[in-house]
Structure formats: structure tokens, C-alpha cells
Amino acid sequence: MNVFHSIRRLCFRLAWAALLLYAGTPSPVSAAALVYGADAEGGAPYIFPDPQNPEHLIGFEVDLAEALAREMGRSARHAQTDWDSLIPSLVRGDFDIALNGIEWTEARERKVALSRPYYIYSQQLVVRAGDPSIQSFADVSGKRVATLKGTAANDLLDETPGAQPVLYEGQVEPYRDLALGRVDAVLLDTPIAAYYARSQPGLRYAGKPLAPGKYVIAIRKGDTALLAGINAAIASLLDSGELHRIYARWGLWNEAQRGLENPAQAPAVSEKSAESLWFFLPLLARGAWVTLVLSLIAMSLAITLGLVLALMRRLGGPLLRPLAVGIIEFIRGTPLLLQLYIIYYGLPGIGIRLDAFTAAVLGLGINYAAYETEIYRASIDAVPHGQTDAALSLGMTPWLLYRRILIPQAVRTALPPMTNDFIALLKDSSLVSIITIVELTKSYNMLAVSSMRFLELGLLTAALYLLMSFPLSLLSSRLERRLAPS
Amino acid sequence: MIACLGIEKRFGEKTILNRIGFEVPRGEVVVVIGPSGSGKSSLLKCIGGLSPFDRGLVRIGETKIHGSLSPEGPPSAATLRELRLKAGMVFQQFHLFAHMTVLQNVIEAPMQVLGLTRKQAKRRAEQVLMKVSMGGLAGRYPASLSGGEQQRVAIARSLAMQPQCVLFDEPTSALDPETVGDVLGVMKELAREGMTMLVVTHEMSFAREAADRVLVLDAGALIETGTPEKIFRAPDHERTRAFLKRVLNH
Ligand SMILES: Nc1ncnc2c1ncn2[C@@H]1O[C@H](COP(=O)(O)OP(=O)(O)OP(=O)(O)O)[C@@H](O)[C@H]1O
Ligand SMILES: [Mg+2]
Numbered sequence: 225m226n227v228f229h230s231i232r233r234l235c236f237r238l239a240w241a242a243l244l245l246y247a248g249t250p251s252p253v254s255a256a257a258l259v260y261g262a263d264a265e266g267g268a269p270y271i272f273p274d275p276q277n278p279e280h281l282i283g284f285e286v287d288l289a290e291a292l293a294r295e296m297g298r299s300a301r302h303a304q305t306d307w308d309s310l311i312p313s314l315v316r317g318d319f320d321i322a323l324n325g326i327e328w329t330e331a332r333e334r335k336v337a338l339s340r341p342y343y344i345y346s347q348q349l350v351v352r353a354g355d356p357s358i359q360s361f362a363d364v365s366g367k368r369v370a371t372l373k374g375t376a377a378n379d380l381l382d383e384t385p386g387a388q389p390v391l392y393e394g395q396v397e398p399y400r401d402l403a404l405g406r407v408d409a410v411l412l413d414t415p416i417a418a419y420y421a422r423s424q425p426g427l428r429y430a431g432k433p434l435a436p437g438k439y440v441i442a443i444r445k446g447d448t449a450l451l452a453g454i455n456a457a458i459a460s461l462l463d464s465g466e467l468h469r470i471y472a473r474w475g476l477w478n479e480a481q482r483g484l485e486n487p488a489q490a491p492a493v494s495e496k497s498a499e500s501l502w503f504f505l506p507l508l509a510r511g512a513w514v515t516l517v518l519s520l521i522a523m524s525l526a527i528t529l530g531l532v533l534a535l536m537r538r539l540g541g542p543l544l545r546p547l548a549v550g551i552i553e554f555i556r557g558t559p560l561l562l563q564l565y566i567i568y569y570g571l572p573g574i575g576i577r578l579d580a581f582t583a584a585v586l587g588l589g590i591n592y593a594a595y596e597t598e599i600y601r602a603s604i605d606a607v608p609h610g611q612t613d614a615a616l617s618l619g620m621t622p623w624l625l626y627r628r629i630l631i632p633q634a635v636r637t638a639l640p641p642m643t644n645d646f647i648a649l650l651k652d653s654s655l656v657s658i659i660t661i662v663e664l665t666k667s668y669n670m671l672a673v674s675s676m677r678f679l680e681l682g683l684l685t686a687a688l689y690l691l692m693s694f695p696l697s698l699l700s701s702r703l704e705r706r707l708a709p710s
Numbered sequence: 711m712i713a714c715l716g717i718e719k720r721f722g723e724k725t726i727l728n729r730i731g732f733e734v735p736r737g738e739v740v741v742v743i744g745p746s747g748s749g750k751s752s753l754l755k756c757i758g759g760l761s762p763f764d765r766g767l768v769r770i771g772e773t774k775i776h777g778s779l780s781p782e783g784p785p786s787a788a789t790l791r792e793l794r795l796k797a798g799m800v801f802q803q804f805h806l807f808a809h810m811t812v813l814q815n816v817i818e819a820p821m822q823v824l825g826l827t828r829k830q831a832k833r834r835a836e837q838v839l840m841k842v843s844m845g846g847l848a849g850r851y852p853a854s855l856s857g858g859e860q861q862r863v864a865i866a867r868s869l870a871m872q873p874q875c876v877l878f879d880e881p882t883s884a885l886d887p888e889t890v891g892d893v894l895g896v897m898k899e900l901a902r903e904g905m906t907m908l909v910v911t912h913e914m915s916f917a918r919e920a921a922d923r924v925l926v927l928d929a930g931a932l933i934e935t936g937t938p939e940k941i942f943r944a945p946d947h948e949r950t951r952a953f954l955k956r957v958l959n960h
Contacts, residue, residue, distance in 0.1 A: 608805070610801060611805060611808070613805060614799075614801065614807070614864075615807075616760055617760060617797070617798070617799040618818075618819035618823060619791050619819060619823040619871065620822065621791070624823070628818065629807055633807075633809050636809075
């Protein structure tokens, strides 16, 4: 009977899997499904994987999307998209609407059509319970304040004199780093604070919510019928009390939501899109400077550490040699992104707390060291074996042999590929933005998201990268030519 | 000065050196001949401490190294270095340090290994470069020298370490014919001064003029030894005769 039961369960699961698979295959946007773009990556309480059943997405916006679709006689389907790319993806036609805590701003209004608001949020400052130095937002001057990149809170911090914004991609990490003492406060939308911080021991709310704003749904310009349909559906959910029920279920209902009834009043959110391109250049240049400094330090580390690993591998005993091989294989066999996560978010678990810049330099430097080691190895192998015979026959020790004979000759072979690696590192350094470093790509991303000028700023940013890498390319090909067999 | 006793070396199944034994007394010049692949280079590398062997022993002066499978076991790094310091080596392809000038090539080991000051090393370098008639080219890089010039610098480089003997592995066979004479001249002069030398070469003129004895190697075995006179005129061994015929005829 047990077996029978298991088989039945298996059959059921297979059928269910087939159904999911079918539902998951991309199908043309149809009248039946309302496809909404949203970022489910760490996006509680908006939209996030159900901890009990991670294949299933939950959140107040999931409920909202389903209620809206129901109102419109359609079904709702989620399309996963990074939050930063929601608007460009919408414009490109990847989904019908973008529904994911999108704040109303004038810049967005210019780019896409925005629905009437469905939620009124504010910013809530959260600090460590044991830190009396911040009682309200007025105290953030000189403090490191974490928030999500590209949000209204980000804009608010940018305009607050003295505040030092620290920018994150996800909403879990800011509170974690607050608890670890890496930042002094977190400023985020009330729904996020309510979900993550209200009940977390060791953290407390500082001051009243401030800077209210409105979440709206973005629709392609010209999709006027859909816009009207969405607006009507929101109004109907509001009237029927369904909206209230959804928010209450998630602990998000508050008196401020009364403002949803008359959607006319528009809170002002900062304005960056009307500026000329030159306005952005100093901001991007600052990002480029961070990229350059970071890359230079990381490359120096990679060169040194790579040499140590190479020598361990060549001259090390039965202990050092396998250790070096293990380290190299581990580094080369795992993604840099993962390594950065481990160094920045994982090491505090064993008591090693690095600041973001140190973690970034270490991550990039160690990662590239593994590749530099391989270059050294190939270059040393490229030195004719007779050089070793000659040096040893003159009584040189292995150490002298490497230091005086092999390495100086190998450097010439190694320089061009090392220069190329430096160019690659310059570009890979954009990955460190995930640990809150604002380098060039992140600067671009922030400015583009807030101004909606993805193309022009993208080209400007590309020009800055080229400005840094092109001299290196020239140097590399020059070296290659000079060292070519004569 | 140099003594080999039952040297045996294998690569897997293949026997490269098969119980080789001979001596080179102080001040003597011994020439080694034999067909390609007979093990001449391998023998020299074993004697010079650059290549391990399985059984037997090599002695230079008072320094002994044993085969790695012999009861005494392989030599320590220190013993090996001591042996290498006593035996200078000159290679077919010169192997000058490509990133150093002639002078730097010659003073490098005396300074780094023997701990001489730059001044002492330079004085020594001037002497040995003079001896090989390369005094005027001390500032040049190896790539800008002819093969014969490079080989003479290589000889100077090994002499600067003041070894007790010098091992030559076909020092002239990579050279243009017109520069062979210069290198052989230097070697003959060295022999006249009483340097103990073990020379792999097919230059019969050198063997006749300078060698005290000739060893014939074939397929890893020492098949014949004798004065140049005897080996070239009336070798005992059929294979020696065949080999000499091939070498002398072209
Ligand atoms: N690393 C190695 N692995 C396997 N066999 C080797 C190796 N080195 C040399 N041998 C073999 O050892 C034998 C002796 O080689 P060696 O170079 O000593 O000969 P040789 O007399 O110097 O020849 P030549 O006149 O061509 O220089 C050859 O048969 C060669 O193939
Ligand atoms: Mg040889």
C-alpha cells in the first residue's frame, strides 16, 4: 500500500512538473495572461520565493497582480527581471506591465505611462538598537546610510548634506551589514523595513517615516487601453476593500493608504533627467577613478600573490605544492561573483569583517593571482631548458636560478598577457558593485536608472572605459611586437 | 681527478648508460666518441651533477655522488652543488644567459655563488675573457655574437668559477666551420695549461693533438678505450671501426 501510495504521488508530481514546464515555456503575450515584470530576488515582502516552497512566488505584489488580472478577466504571470532593468525591459516588450515597487517620478513619467498609485510608501530609518547617536533622519550627517540603489531613498540620501550613502542590490544585505556594524543606518521603503527590520532583535526604528511617495505600475506609452484597464482595476480593488485586505494580510496597511482615494496629488521626487550630459560626467569620472584605483591595487596584489603561488608550486615541498595547486584550482573553478560574496558576506561568519574596498581588492586580487600564476608558469616553461642546466652547473641554488635567470627572462614573455589581464580586470572590477562599491559601471547604472538615459550615459561610460583600457592595449601590442622572435 | 664507477642509468625499460667505469687523472684530456644516441650527453650530465643516475658512483676530487638506487642513496643538494662547482660544463648550444651581457654572464656566478665582490669578479672576468680572446666584446648581448664567440664566452663563464675540471659536450658541432677553429684553439690552449678535461667531440684533429685517451661509447656501453693513435689506427672493436669510417668519410 505504501508503494502504491508512492507511485500515485510520483505520477501526480510528474504531471504537475509537466504542467509547470508547459506553463513556463515562453508564449506570445496573449489576452489571457497579464505578464508582469518584477524582481523576485530577495524581494520580500513585494515578491519573493516562498520559504516553504521556493518554486512558488509570494508577496503582496503577487497578490495584487493576481487580483488585478482577475478584475480584468485575465490570469497573471510573472516574468523575472532585475529591478534595474524593469523599465528598459518593459519598453523593449518583454512583458505587459512592470509591477515592483516602482516609485512615481517625473523622469519615469516621461519614459513610460504610469498607473494611478496602488500604495503609498514612506522612508523608514533603521539603526542598531544599541546606538543612541541617531534618533531621527536629522542625525544622519556623517553617517554611513545603506539603501537600495536607484530608489527614492537613494535620491533622498544623495540630496542630504553629509550623509554617506552605501548602495546595495538586495534588501537583506543592508540590514545584515547594519547588524555587523558596516553601516550606521538603513533608509528604505516602509514595506521593506516592516518586513525585515521591525521584528529583528538588535535593530530599531529611528524617527517617523518620511518623504512619502507612491508606487505605480508602469505600462508602455501607447498601451492606452491597458493603462485604462489597470487604472480601473486598481480603483475597483480599492472600492471593494480587496486592496485593504491584501495590505492588511502583509502587515502593510496604514492610515497613509487613505491617500490612494484621490490620486491627483503628486509628491515631488528628485529630478535628474533634464540635465545636460556634462552634468553626469563628474559623477561618472568619480566612478572611473574608483575603478582605476581598485584595479591598480588589485592587479599589484595579483602579480605578487601569483608569484608566491608559482614559486610555491615550483619550489615548495610536499605540503606547499599541493596547497598551491588546490588554491589555484579552487579560484579558477569558481565564479568571481561567488568569491566576492564569500569574502564580504561569508567571512563575517567566522569573525573576519572586511570593509567593502578591502574585500573588493582581495577578491579581485586573489582571483587574478590564479591566472597570473598560470602565465608565470607558461612563461617560465618557455625559457629554454639549457638556461637551467647552465645555471645549475655554475653552482646556483634553485632560488638563485629562479631569481636571477628564469624570472627575468620569463617576465618578457609574461608582460603582454599580463597587460591583457589587467584590461580584463579593469572590466571585471564592475562585479564588485555587488558589495556596495560604487565604481564606474555602478555609477552609470545609478545615473541611468534615475534619469532613464540608458543609451547616452552608456556610451559615455563606454568611452571612459576605453580611455582607461586603450593605452593598455597599445602597450600590450607594443610589447608583443618588441618581444617577437627577432 | 674524475672517476666513474659502474654508472647505470635507465629510462623505463631502456638502458641509457650501462655500467660505465673510467678515470681521468689530473691534467689529462679524455675524448669521448660514439654514434648519436649512444649516451655521451647523458654521461656528461651525470658526471656534472645535472642528471641523476641509478647505480654506481661519480667522484670529482674528494666529492662523491652515488646512484639513487645504490645503498648510499642519492646525494644531498649540498653535495650535488659541491660537485657542480668542481666540474665546469660547456654545452653544444652554449646556453649563455640571454638577458645578460657577456660581462654579466661571466661575473654572475662568481658574485652570486662564490660571493666575490663586483670588483674581484670583474678582474677575474677580464682574465678569462682575455684567455678566450673575447675581451673586446664584454658589453655585447649573446644574441649579437656569432656561435663561435658565444661558445668562447661560455668557456670563459665556466672558467671564471675556477673549476677543477671542465666537461665539454660537442662544443663545436653547432658552429659554422669557420669559427670551429677558434673554439678548438681555446680548448687546446686550456689543455696545454694542464686543465683536466672530458670532451665529447667528433673533431679528430682535437683528439689527435690534445687527447691523452679516447673512450668509445656505443648503445650506453663503454666498448673500447685507448690512445688516440690506437683507436684511430687500429681499433679492437668492429663497431668502432664502422663508426670512425662514417665520421671520417664526410
Ligand atoms: N628524457 C629522456 N627520456 C627518454 N630517453 C631519453 C631521454 N634523454 C635521452 N634519452 C635517450 O638516451 C639515449 C642517449 O641520449 P644522449 O643524448 O645521451 O645521446 P648522445 O650520445 O649524446 O647523442 P647525440 O650524439 O645525438 O648527442 C638516447 O637513446 C635518447 O633517446
Ligand atoms: Mg649529445
